[in-house]
Amino acid sequence: MKIIVSIKQVPVRDSQLRIDAGGRWIQENDLSFEINEPDAYALEEALQLKEKQGGEVVALCLGPARASQTIREALAKGADRAIHIEEEDLTSFDTLGMAKLLAKAAEAEKPDLILTGLQSDDLGSGQTGVVMAEILGLPSATIIMAVETADSGIRVKRELEDGWFQNVEMPLPAVLTIQSGINKLRYATLMGIKKAKTKEVKRLTVGDLGVTSTPVAVIERVYLPQRTKQTQILDGSAREAAAKLVEKLKFEVRAI
C-alpha cells in the first residue's frame, strides 16, 4: 500500500506568541517549530499500516525552508521519502489554495491512501484533508480512531461527539483525517536518524505545480481575545496563592 502523509510544521505548543507588525499573523523569527501533533499521529498510523501491509510511506509537506527539519524527523521515524513544497509565505494562501497544492503533488504519486491530522494547531480550520479529497475526487472520512483493510478497501472508526463512534467502509484510494491518540507515537532511533540523511526529499515550488488560486477567505486582523469573565488572579507565592484560593472556595463558593 502506498500511503502519503500530509504533515505541517507549526510553532511548538508552549510558544509565547506575538502579533507581527502587519497585524495579520504572528512574529515567527524567534519561535521554535515542530510537527503538528495530529499529523504526528497520522504519520505513525501510516508507518504501522506499512509494517502490516508492506508498501511505502511518503511524507508530504507544504512549508518554508525551516520545515525541512520536520521532514527529516518524519524520515527518521520511518517514512521512506518525502516531498517538500517549498513556499516561504503561506499567508497568501487560504485552505483551498493550500489543499490544491498538496492535492496536485499527491496526485502525481497515485497513492492508495492519503492520511493527515484532523486539524492544525495553528490555523485550526480542520479541513485540509477533506478539501484535498474533494479536489482529487476521492472518498474521505474524518476524526479517525482506527484503520484496517477490508475486502472493499478500508474500514475505519470515526469518532463522533460525546463518546460515540461509527465504523465506515470505503473503497481505496481514500483520504482520512486522523485523530490524536489513535496510536502510540514512536521515537526516532539513532539508526533511523542516520538513515534519514540518505533518503530522498523531492523539492517542488508553487510554480512547479502550476496551481493558481486566488484566496477567498482572508485573515484581516489577528488580535488577543477579550476575556469573557473577570478572572480574579490570586497572586503571591505558591503558598499565599493557595491560601487565598482555599479562602475563596470556603467563604465565597462555599464548596469546602
Added chain:
Amino acid sequence: MSGVLVIMEQRGGAWSRMSWETLVAGQQLAKQTGSTVSAAVAGQGIGALANELASKRLDKVYAVEHQLLGAYTADGYTSALEHLVRNASPDIVLFPHTYQVRDFAPKLATRFGQVLISDTIGFRVEGGAPVFARQLFQGKLNADVKAGGPVPHFASVQAGAFRADQLEVGTAAVETFAPALSADKIRAKPDTPFRESTRAVDLTAADIIVSVGRGIKEKDNIPIVEELAQALGAELAASRPICDSGWLPMERQVGSSGQTVSPKVYMAVGISGAIQHLVGMKGAKTIVAINKDSNAPIFEVADYGIVGDLFEVVPALVEEVKKAKL
C-alpha cells in the same frame, strides 16, 4: 433567495443542540444585514422536525428528504445540500461546527470554489457583509476573517458562541426539497453508531472536579493531582491528551469527545483550555485555573486563577485544604 441559510443537524430524529445556537446566529446575521434567514434539515422522515422549525422566525424551512439521507454519509449530504444551495442561492450558509459538519461542509464549500470559515465565534457586519471572528493557535489568538469571492459564502459556528434561548419564534412555510441522489455515488458504507462501553465513571454527578492537563508532564506526576482531588472530595478528570497517553482512563475525559460537566467547582490544573476542552466544562458554576502561562485561554473562562508552577501550587493547596477542613 439571497440571505442566510442555516443547515440544521439531526441524528435519528433528535436535534443537535448546537443547531439552535446556529439558528440564532443566522437570525442575528440576517437582521444586521437587512436580509432574511431560512433553515434546512436533511434526512429521511423529517416532517416533524421541519414542522418544529416552522414555528421559528424564518423566511422558509426546507425539508431535504431522501431515503439515501437516512444514514449520514459525506457523499450523500454534500450532494443533497449542493443541490439545495444551488436552488435556494443564499448569500451565506451557516452550520453548527459539529463533527459531522467537519466531515462534509469543507467538501460542499469546495464545490462552490469557496472555503468554509470554520469554528467561528462571532461576526460583525461591514459594508453589508459579515466579517467572522475565529480562534487561532488553540484559542491563544483570534482572527477576523472576511469571506471574499462570489457568493455563497460558508461558515460554521462554535458551540456556545450564541445562546439558544435568544431564538425568535414566528411562522414559516415548509418546502419539501427532493435532492437528486443516486446510491452508486455514495462511496462510504456506514454502520450504526455505537458507544464503547457503559461508563463506569459518571463525572456529571460530581460537585467538585479536579481536572489535569498536559502541564503535569508525565504519568508519574498524576498522584500529585490525585491527592488534591482526594483532599477536596472531588472526582479526578483530565483533558484529552492525558487520556490519549493512557495516563488516565478515557472515561475520565472532559471535552467535546468526552463528558460534558457542570459541577459546582471545576479546577483546571495545567490545562491550557483548547476549545475542545472548554466546551465540556464552561458550564461549571465556578472555574479555577492553575497554569504557568498567564495567556492560556483557560483564564478567559476562569473565575479564579493562579499563575504559577503547578508542582509548587498543588501541594500547597493540598495542605491548605486539609487545614481548612480540620
